[in-house]
Amino acid sequence: MGIEKPFGKSAITVDEARGMITSAIRPVAVETIGLQEALGRVSAAAVKALTTSPPFDVSAMDGYAVRADDVPASGIALPLAGASKAGLAAVPTLSHGTCMRIFTGAPVPAGADAIVIQEDVESDGERIVFRTAAQRGLFIRKAGLNFAEGAEVVAAGRVLTARDIGLLAASGHDSILVHRRPRVAVLSTGDELVASGTGIGPGRIFDANRPALLALVRAWGGEASDLGIAGDDDAAITAALQGLDADLLLITGGASVGDHDRVRPTLQALGLSFEFWKIRMRPGKPLMFGTLGDMPVLGLPGNSVSALVCAVLFLEPAIGALAGHDASGPRFENARLVSPIGKTGERDDYLRATVSLDDGALLVEAFSEQDSSMLAVLASANALLFRPAGAAPAVAGETVKVVRLDTLPGF
Ligand SMILES: Nc1nc2c(c(=O)[nH]1)N[C@H]1C(S)=C(S)[C@@H](COP(=O)(O)OP(=O)(O)OC[C@H]3O[C@@H](n4cnc5c(N)ncnc54)[C@H](O)[C@@H]3O)O[C@H]1N2
Numbered sequence: 001m002g003i004e005k006p007f008g009k010s011a012i013t014v015d016e017a018r019g020m021i022t023s024a025i026r027p028v029a030v031e032t033i034g035l036q037e038a039l040g041r042v043s044a045a046a047v048k049a050l051t052t053s054p055p056f057d058v059s060a061m062d063g064y065a066v067r068a069d070d071v072p073a074s075g076i077a078l079p080l081a082g083a084s085k086a087g088l089a090a091v092p093t094l095s096h097g098t099c100m101r102i103f104t105g106a107p108v109p110a111g112a113d114a115i116v117i118q119e120d121v122e123s124d125g126e127r128i129v130f131r132t133a134a135q136r137g138l139f140i141r142k143a144g145l146n147f148a149e150g151a152e153v154v155a156a157g158r159v160l161t162a163r164d165i166g167l168l169a170a171s172g173h174d175s176i177l178v179h180r181r182p183r184v185a186v187l188s189t190g191d192e193l194v195a196s197g198t199g200i201g202p203g204r205i206f207d208a209n210r211p212a213l214l215a216l217v218r219a220w221g222g223e224a225s226d227l228g229i230a231g232d233d234d235a236a237i238t239a240a241l242q243g244l245d246a247d248l249l250l251i252t253g254g255a256s257v258g259d260h261d262r263v264r265p266t267l268q269a270l271g272l273s274f275e276f277w278k279i280r281m282r283p284g285k286p287l288m289f290g291t292l293g294d295m296p297v298l299g300l301p302g303n304s305v306s307a308l309v310c311a312v313l314f315l316e317p318a319i320g321a322l323a324g325h326d327a328s329g330p331r332f333e334n335a336r337l338v339s340p341i342g343k344t345g346e347r348d349d350y351l352r353a354t355v356s357l358d359d360g361a362l363l364v365e366a367f368s369e370q371d372s373s374m375l376a377v378l379a380s381a382n383a384l385l386f387r388p389a390g391a392a393p394a395v396a397g398e399t400v401k402v403v404r405l406d407t408l409p410g411f
């Protein structure tokens with residue numbers, strides 16, 4: 001589809017690109033796992049409560065169970081007849097004109113309809129004098145207050161939190177059907193790259209993208225596999241992909257138009273069916289996506305900032321689509337500009353910026369340096385300031401859109 005055209009007019013938008021990526025991706029298979037392993041996994045089906053919670057009416061306080069009609073005013077005394085405590089197998093019965101000792105979490109006796117807390121009574125051991133009138137229903141948690149048997153407690157496609165795990169356990173589940181973690185393989189390409197921790201040598205730089213992307217894959221729920229570094233030649237790239245079995249292949253570098261940008265031609269020779277190879281955004285123009293057999297392939301630009309900004313916009317939703325949850329991309333928020341910014345070129349801009357809160361309002365300031373190789377700037381940023389292609393200069397005080405980076409897991 002026209003991938004040989006020069007960069008520029010034929011580039012597609014970020015939204016179009018994300019739509020093409022997520023609609024080409026199918027969720028991975030499912031598996032049942034114990035709740036202990038469920039944090040951060042994605043539910044593959046709606047889950048219904050196996051029990052009603054609470055299963056019977058329980059007391060919310062330590063005190064005395066009564067019939068409200070028996071204690072219509074302060075000063076009434078009733079004989080104490082038994083006790084109800086948490087864990088009782090059988091629900092006791094309250095006789096007319098008596099009261100029963102009760103503790104938090106205990107079943108409310110049949111016939112009782114109010115709890116008077118112990119702070120509001122006096123006791124001589126046999127008789128209880130109520131210093132307040134009882135109020136029908138007070139301090140009683142009715143059966144099903146929390147949820148009823150059969151109610152949906154977890155929706156399909158939810159990224160499970162500790163709260164969900166608690167709710168699943170409360171509703172009787174000790175395991176859950178989830179999507180297995182998407183397996184994402186990461187390859188860096190470039191003759192100049194060496195792994196950090198090894199000797200750097202003349203003309204070489206350390207590979208930053210692969211360690212950062214492997215970390216993001218894990219933070220976003222994937223199982224990361226490290227394909228290492230391949231040089232800028234077809235044989236090295238082909239060899240690195242030999243026998244690959246992954247749900248998504250992530251490649252950085254070598255996607256541009258130079259003589260040594262061998263990723264695109266190599267993948268093409270291997271049979272990659274291209275969806276697109278350039279997008280109308282900065283940083284990250286030479287973003288590439290296609291499928292190799294059933295495997296989606298996402299090619300990120302080599303510049304580290306471009307690679308990581310593209311990861312926020314495209315990798316996170318791609319992993320989401322594989323894992324069976326929301327894949328709509330990052331959330332944009334409004335923020336007020338602290339300093340003016342210049343006009344935007346023909347691509348949407350995602351400027352590295354810092355946001356701060358001022359009396360509840362979000363303020364944003366772009367860094368003066370925006371070169372797409374400047375990972376140190378990205379590391380200091382906590383937001384991306386979005387400017388649409390062709391936007392006029394913006395003045396201080398103007399409301400603009402931002403994507404917060406500090407709320408993204410792992411970023
Ligand atoms: N004539 C043109 N040249 C370039 C264009 C263009 O439109 N016409 N686009 C530029 C843009 S925009 C980008 S982005 C880059 C992307 O190029 P590649 O994806 O082919 O990446 P490389 O050329 O391999 O590398 C670019 C840059 O990043 C460094 N790099 C690469 N991989 C890593 C890594 N794993 N860790 C750290 N740094 C890495 C590499 O050394 C280069 O400096 O193309 C422009 N050129």
Ligand code: MOO
Nearest residue numbers: 283284285306372
């Ligand atoms: O898009 Mo490139 O990523 O501008 O440097």
